[in-house]
Every structure is written in structure tokens, then in C-alpha cells.
Amino acid sequence: MTANYPPPLDPVPLRAQFPALQQIVSGQTAVYLDGPGGTQTPQSVIDAISQALTLGISNQGGPFLASIRTDAIVQAARAAIADLYNARNPEEIIFGQNMTSLTFAISRAIAQTWQPGDEIIVTRLDHDANISPWRLAAADRGVTVRWLDFDPTDCTLRLDTLPDLLNARTRLLAISFASNAVGTITDVRRAAQMAHAAGAQVYVDAVHYAPHDLIDVQALDCDFLAASVYKFFGGHVGALYGRYELLDALPAYKVRPAPAKPAGKWETGTQSFESLAGVTAAVNYLAAISGAAETRRQQLVQAMARIKAYEMGLSDYFLRRATAVAGLKVYGITDVERLAERTPTFAISLAGYTPEEVATRLGAQGIYVWHGHYYAVAVMERLGLLDKGGLVRIGFVHYNTYAEADRVLAALAQLAAERS
Numbered sequence: 001m002t003a004n005y006p007p008p009l010d011p012v013p014l015r016a017q018f019p020a021l022q023q024i025v026s027g028q029t030a031v032y033l034d035g036p037g038g039t040q041t042p043q044s045v046i047d048a049i050s051q052a053l054t055l056g057i058s059n060q061g062g063p064f065l066a067s068i069r070t071d072a073i074v075q076a077a078r079a080a081i082a083d084l085y086n087a088r089n090p091e092e093i094i095f096g097q098n099m100t101s102l103t104f105a106i107s108r109a110i111a112q113t114w115q116p117g118d119e120i121i122v123t124r125l126d127h128d129a130n131i132s133p134w135r136l137a138a139a140d141r142g143v144t145v146r147w148l149d150f151d152p153t154d155c156t157l158r159l160d161t162l163p164d165l166l167n168a169r170t171r172l173l174a175i176s177f178a179s180n181a182v183g184t185i186t187d188v189r190r191a192a193q194m195a196h197a198a199g200a201q202v203y204v205d206a207v208h209y210a211p212h213d214l215i216d217v218q219a220l221d222c223d224f225l226a227a228s229v230y231k232f233f234g235g236h237v238g239a240l241y242g243r244y245e246l247l248d249a250l251p252a253y254k255v256r257p258a259p260a261k262p263a264g265k266w267e268t269g270t271q272s273f274e275s276l277a278g279v280t281a282a283v284n285y286l287a288a289i290s291g292a293a294e295t296r297r298q299q300l301v302q303a304m305a306r307i308k309a310y311e312m313g314l315s316d317y318f319l320r321r322a323t324a325v326a327g328l329k330v331y332g333i334t335d336v337e338r339l340a341e342r343t344p345t346f347a348i349s350l351a352g353y354t355p356e357e358v359a360t361r362l363g364a365q366g367i368y369v370w371h372g373h374y375y376a377v378a379v380m381e382r383l384g385l386l387d388k389g390g391l392v393r394i395g396f397v398h399y400n401t402y403a404e405a406d407r408v409l410a411a412l413a414q415l416a417a418e419r420s
């Protein structure tokens with residue numbers, strides 16, 4: 001560890017910034033372990049959204065203060081996400097309703113460049129938002145869809161088999177940076193290198209990855225990358241990166257007076273400007289987790305390193321204690337030597353209970369976890385669990401504490417004891 005390396009993250013002062021985390025349910029503070037479904041927002045984000053609406057916003061491009069303010073909100077949000085993703089140019093950032101809608105829009109445009117007989121690759125580890133838009137676009141264009149499988153023993157993608165799927169007809173690889181079901185982080189850089197060598201474009205789903213680890217679209221060398229701000233402490237808005245040349249050249253489905261150039265070319269209709277004010281605040285919240293640094297990007301690099309280190313500690317703590325709960329099975333990577341390869345998102349089953357029963361019993365104690373497939377339909381299918389109610393998902397983010405890990409483990413142990 002170098003002398004100027006930022007000190008370990010302490011979640012307590014950070015938690016204090018989140019009003020939702022202070023709520024009392026059943027006499028105890030609520031435990032939000034539902035981050036992969038959507039994170040809570042700090043007061044600074046709530047204030048930014050509220051202030052935008054309070055001061056008065058209008059639409060873009062007008063010669064009066066409320067419109068000038070609106071233009072400034074959009075520009076600031078683009079610059080913030082460009083820093084978070086390390087895009088070369090803020091015009092490479094497109095906002096939209098959410099990742100799914102953005103992916104449907106861009107997939108339709110990209111598909112215009114495909115020919116019958118072309119091929120694309122999707123993966124079984126992905127959320128359906130990075131599968132169905134591509135399958136539907138492929139069906140429209142007479143394009144073949146190939147599937148990249150994962151190893152069900154540790155839920156890691158079989159990148160070793162990617163070369164077998166790639167050929168001169170492959171036009172696109174759609175791949176997720178991290179699984180929202182089992183937490184596996186994929187070496188997207190390596191996948192992108194293989195795909196590019198075959199002449200295919202790479203579309204990355206970074207929705208689950210974004211709150212946990214550093215995004216760098218230049219280092220990844222991907223062509224597109226999408227995430228959702230509500231998964232990283234902001235409001236409900238999606239943010240897509242695309243290489244400028246591609247965004248410029250691709251045909252967009254748009255109304256006639258819309259801008260001809262990125263990013264406006266891709267932003268159909270009126271954006272949620274108040275949410276965009278929250279986007280900048282969310283990125284600034286993350287940046288402030290770092291120690292001092294010269295630029296916001298440098299702050300984000302440090303902040304995400306602190307978050308990652310803290311979350312790996314939490315994963316280690318959770319996994320070591322989970323083995324003591326009778327009948328509890330964790331899916332995905334469980335080797336504590338490999339925690340850098342996963343997010344602290346744990347898909348589990350508990351013997352004697354359906355996932356829905358577990359989530360309901362924990363929910364009654366104010367412990368919020370998801371159950372089912374969480375739209376990772378292909379993952380549950382591959383694990384043979386889709387028609388069995390899926391799994392329970394316990395998802396930590398940096399505002400969760402070791403004490404919360406203890407609470408959920410104690411509640412699970414209690415359930416296990418009831419039906420042993």
C-alpha cells in the first residue's frame with residue numbers, strides 16, 4: 001500500500017447521507033439488500049432533483065434563463081457520465097428512460113447495418129435486457145443468434161469457447177460486465193479483443209457492475225456500454241456510451257427537427273431534466289468517496305477502488321459465515337481468494353423454503369431481498385431453477401455494513417432452525 005493510497009472506506013458517515021437507510025421497520029432499522037434491483041439516493045441527489053424543479057426548468061434551446069438552466073443541467077450530466085465511464089467526449093453519452101429502452105433503440109439502429117446470414121452472440125449470463133433486444137432485432141433481419149454459455153459450477157462465462165462462436169459473419173457480441181443474478185464479473189476487455197479481432201462490435205451491459213467497480217470504456221475498448229443511474233445512487237434514468245464515429249454514422253429513428261449529430265440525435269423527445277440534475281449529483285457523490293485528487297475522473301478512480309476493497313471485505317465476511325447456516329447454498333464464485341471476480345451479490349437457496357418464502361419472511365423483519373429470476377431468465381434456465389422459483393438474491397453495496405450481514409445471516413439461521 002502506498003503512502004497516498006486512500007484509507008479504507010467507512011460506511012457509517014456515508015449511510016448518514018441516505019434518508020431511506022434510516023427508516024425503522026418492525027422496530028429495527030431497515031436493511032436494504034436490494035441494491036441490484038435499485039439503490040437508495042443520498043440527500044445531495046434528492047436536493048439536486050428538488051432544486052431543479054424548485055428553481056424552474058424548461059425545455060432545451062430557448063433564449064431565457066429557465067431554458068439556459070436546462071441546457072446546463074444536460075451538459076453537466078453528460079460531462080459527469082463521461083467522467084464516470086472515461087469517455088473521450090461527452091457527446092458520446094446518450095440519456096434515455098432506462099438501459100432496456102436505450103438498448104431497444106440502439107439495437108434497432110445497429111440492426112439496419114446487418115445482412116441476412118450475419119451472426120450475433122449473446123450470453124446465458126446476461127440480464128434479458130441485453131438478450132431480447134438483440135434476438136428480436138436479429139429475427140427482423142434474418143440474422144443468426146449464437147449463445148455463449150457459462151460454467152454452472154461457479155457461474156463464470158466460458159470465454160474460452162468464444163473463439164468457437166466468432167467468425168467472419170459475426171457482427172456483434174452483447175455481453176454483461178457483471179451478472180445481476182450471481183455477481184460474476186467478466187473480463188470484458190479480453191472478450192472485446194477477441195470480438196474485435198473477428199470484426200464484431202461489442203455492446204456491454206454495465207448496469208450491475210457500475211456501483212461496484214471502475215468503468216473505463218477506453219481501456220475496455222468496447223463500442224457501446226450502458227448503465228442505469230438508479231443502480232448507482234441516482235434517479236431513474238439510463239446512460240449509454242457509444243463510440244462517437246458509430247453514433248454519428250448509425251441511422252437513428254428520430255423526428256425531423258431533432259439534432260443530426262450525437263448525442264442529441266439519439267435522445268428522442270424531452271428528457272427527464274430533473275433526473276439529469278440528479279445524475280451529476282450521483283457521480284459527484286461517488287467522486288467524493290475518494291481522497292483528494294486533481295480531476296473528477298481521478299477522484300472516481302480512487303473512490304471505486306475504495307468501494308471495491310470494502311465490498312470484497314464484506315463478501316469475505318458474508319461467505320465465511322454463510323457456510324455455518326444449515327441448508328444454505330450460495331451460487332456463483334464462493335472461493336474467497338477470487339472475490340475480485342465478483343460483486344457482493346449473492347444468489348442463495350435455503351433448504352426447506354421456496355425463494356419467495358425466504359424473501360417474505362426476511363421482508364417481514366425489515367430485511368429487503370429479492371427472489372425469483374430478476375430478469376436474468378437465461379441464468380435461471382441454465383441453472384434449472386426457472387420453474388422452481390429461482391433464487392433469493394442478497395445484494396450488498398458500499399452503504400451496507402458488516403452488522404447488516406450479521407442480521408441477514410442470523411435471520412437465515414433462524415429460518416433454517418425452524419425447518420431442520
Ligand SMILES: Cc1ncc(COP(=O)(O)O)c(C=O)c1O
Pocket residue numbers: 036037097098099100101127129130176178179180205206207208227228238375
Ligand atoms: C444487469 C442488468 N442489466 C439490465 C437491467 C435493466 O436495466 P433498466 O431497468 O435500466 O432497463 C438491469 C436491471 O435490473 C440489470 O440488473
